Amino acid sequence: MSFGKRREALRAILAGSTCIRPGSVYDPTSIRIAEDLGFELGMFGGSVASLVVLGDPDIALITLTELAEQMRRMSRASTLPVLVDADHGYGNALNVRRTVQELEAAGAAGLTIEDTLMPQDYGVSEPQLISLEEGVGKMKAALDGRSDPALVIMGRTGTRGGGAAASSFEECVERAKAYEAAGVDALFFTGLTTREQVKAISAVTALPIVLGNTQGELDDAGFLSSQRVKIALQGHAPFAAATQAVYDTLKALRDGVQPKELKGLPSAQLTGRLTREADVKVRSAAFLGLKK
Template sequence: MNPRRPAPGELLKQAIAERRGIVVAGAANALAARVIEQLGFEAVYLSGAGITNTFYGMPDLGYITLGDLAQHTAAVRDAVELPIIVDADTGFGNELNVRHTVRTLERAGANAIQLEDQVMPKKCGHFDDKSVITAADAASKIKAAVDARHSENFLIIARTDACAVEGFEAAIDRARLFIEAGADMTFVEAPTSIDELRQIPQALSVPQLVNVVIGGKTPTLDAAEYARMGFSIVLYANAALQGALLGMTKALTHLRESGRLDEDSGLVATFAQRQRVVGKPS
């Protein structure tokens, strides 16, 4: 008799508990999620910024809805077997909205969601001029999320954007409140120095996530260095999107300038590669 394969949520929970700095790549859609899975990553992060940029062609300023997010989550769940972490922004409102968000995304196939303490509508964590709700209100929303989940393997990741608004120590204090409210993991967004990065896993009792925004405010280090600091997840939420944007620009610039684009140009995946990613038999 074959042993039972652990469910995606169990795999994610175990990987986070090990605190070994797993690199998690973000996807904006199911196609990107398939690429991430086929390259051997252990989990996929469904990026709110990525969905907003690709679905609407707009900046990450709180434009997407829960319906948009649930639709993309379900599509990714159908496309891959990896654990899925979903960026649920502010939870789309107050505690009642957060409860609905958790139930909706858990049914859609998410294994973890990230909730943040920004004023709604939120902004990208590496934009300026952010605002946060009170620490007590944010903790209440985290408790509502914890209480709403059905499975104990559905993880609540609590993010604070208070570094840029109230300072680093205030952000750590908020993360502690979120842990008291039941968060399985916390995420102090946009620390700006290596010293601050080192302090985060030491100061907080639950596993930690570091968000590496390419071109953003947080220092970029090797994943092994983040792991030595004690981080559980090293998130590259939009590396695939930024790579795809550069690739599209190069391929289409060549097409516009030359009037021709072939498989041997080195600028595009081959027809066979494209079909293989989406699972079409030969």
């Protein structure tokens, strides 16, 4: 499947009538698993990208080159459309423009650009936001950076629902309206926690909505669909589960368990399917004269 078809598939999700849950993917094997299991979309999160590439927490240490290269590896391995968390675009609006170019070339179906200040200012522990004007500039730069009009650009805001968080819900609404006016294809929110907030956002914008948090009262697919929420994330449990499995396996081996006695290992059939062994054998026969 060409990159264009992957992007059209994501656009079809955004134009659809239901809310889907993407599979969290982070490398060629995980994306093939998600594809084989029937997920409509993969989500490549910034936090899991930092973990898998650097082994570091999500503190904006990963570079654009590292993120794009990992996306490129996944694009080669699978035709599953992937939405990429491009964080703050790795700098100012001009950096955002290049971020879009690199991720488009790497095969992303869509990407998000957010308005959180990264890295954080010295001596400040709470999340900070760039100004609304700079946020709008980043969205415009992202749109200008794409050469394939099918590539989905989502405006993501770090605004929250008030309290001790980064900003008020009123500012969240203001930024949503401004990013829509700038021309983004969808709006991504991580700070909405109540049905009333989702209803309010849905009422003031016409764009598809993506939620990064659907715990508690938002864990209702019917409600989300009724409010034009097209994609709802479920975190990055696959990478967490893989980490635990590797830890348990290495610990068992270190403790003296024999490899043949290990539990939870994939079958040869599953490994062969995920490595596309049958396809490799066909190519080996056709191009190298090897027997299938």
